[in-house]
Amino acid sequence: MATKIMIPTPLRPFTDKLDAVDIDGATVGELLQNLTTKYAGLKQHLYAADGKLRSFVNVYVNDDDIRYLQKDLTPVKAGDTVSIIPSVAGGAPATAEALPQLSGDEIRRYSRHLIMPEVGVDGQRQLKAAKVLCIGAGGLGSPAAMYLAAAGVGTIGIVDFDVVDFSNLQRQLLHGTPDVGRPKLDSAKDRLNALNPNVHIETYDTALSSENALRLFEPYDVILDGTDNFPTRYLVNDACVLAGKPNAYGSIFRFEGQASVFGTKDGPCYRCLYPEPPPPGLVPSCAEGGVFGVLPGIIGVIQATETIKLVLGIGEPLIGRFLIYDALRMRFRELKLRKDADCPVCGTHPTVKKLIDYEQFCGVAPHQVAEAAAKTGGTGPGTDALTSRELQAELDRGDTVVILDVREPQEYQINRIPGSTLIPLGDLPKRYVELDPNANIVSQCKSGMRSAKAQEFLRSKGFTKVRNLTGGILGWIDQVDPSQPKY
């Protein structure tokens, strides 16, 4: 009893150009056996050397794939149609040929990856070939770099110029207590090498800048943004778009974190969401506002997850989606992000075609002048300010000075100038009436920034004698009262 077998186009040269042939057999296996006996040229194209059907050869009985029936043993009866239908597959060489091999040690180490089809040996080799650049070895960079190293990302670059401070240890797990005072790059390299000596750690002891960003990004596949300030965040975004590198973005503040993937070819960038930075000082930094220590653990690991998915090309990347995590309420929210055709960097007619001065763009240049002034102990140009030593001298003389501390109550609990009045900056607009507009006021915060804003605000309300304490409470501790703790 003959069954009709449909022959696909590429095999017809071997069946005398017939698109259908009648063959005898009771099962699919018998049919194919008899088919390849009659048309011997078919055999090597249908069967691999081990005698099994090749993976890209699909055999259907009527509309059903025999893989889901009884395979070779699937019975065929009169009137059935058996079809040989190709899958067509291929691809660029990277996976099969150009990628590095895994050593025996690496195969043991990555075995939990290797047994998952989404990663497998080829995927692990892709990870080994991958190069990821972490901007910053702080709260976000720590967990991200540690998981990337453990996962076998072959080359991890780190850009940082800071040294480990006691206040870092609450969340920056790359660094331990004995590392305080060491360059972060040194402790990061030690920690990552201990986790996985197979990965190569490149360190860049520099601040990321418009001059060096594109050169630093060039050898890398993915950039992981672990920065804590707006100028660098815009710089990383723009450099990623210009260099065509995906940006695994994360940021944290107090109890809330954000993550997304920016800078992919069809996806939005950070500027599609925020074309302009917030006014300087509106959004406090972690140093000013604090950060929940475990928060960067969550966000940094999300960045590492997205980075690894991008390298492997698996799953749904966080492109065009903006994830917001609230640790206090333990909730994740997701906003849809669209690529903005008018985006100044990644839109259809970009206006930003090279890296700019991001300090100026974010309006933080005056801050740096104030900081520099605080460091030298002098007063900033054009601002009415005084140093802690000068304040101490006035108090010693018996001058009447109202010291207005504009920090938060939690900060006030840690350290304070004796006799100071606490009105947090945010409360000042409704509480300034408690102050005498003709009093001799010295505005003070942690380092001098918030107090400068308070000074400006009070002057706008008609206060005549408001001076800013340069260097804030930290300057007071350095210059006058070293017995108090710093934070």
Add this chain to the structure above:
Amino acid sequence: MAGIGLKAAVDAAIRAHGRETFPHECCGALVGREGVVHEAFALANTTEEGPRRRFLVRPDDYRVAEERARETGLDLLGFYHSHPDHPARPSQYDLDHAWPSFSYVIVSVMAGEDKELTSWRLNDDRAAFAEESVEARL
């Protein structure tokens, strides 16, 4: 060296498809007659192994391609795909998965720009591909 003819619109369509899906691979069917491709019929890349380095046309889409050729009175001549950031040379994976008698057109897309476009046919012994010339046709 045998050859394949590509109409100008076909050449442009393959290149545009490669740019569009970059950094992922694109794929599609080549439909035509007597060695001249009249249409590049774009298909979805359904691979689950990472579309940066792989493409897969499933049996259902293959049937759609055959049907497309049949209904336009043409033949299925082969398939095309892109190699993002790689030269237009067939890989070992391409060879392992090749069908006989089809033309395999590969376009290299470097950093989002289409570059070299080549075409290949599997040797009878499956041991290698032979390059075939690509000719522009009206």
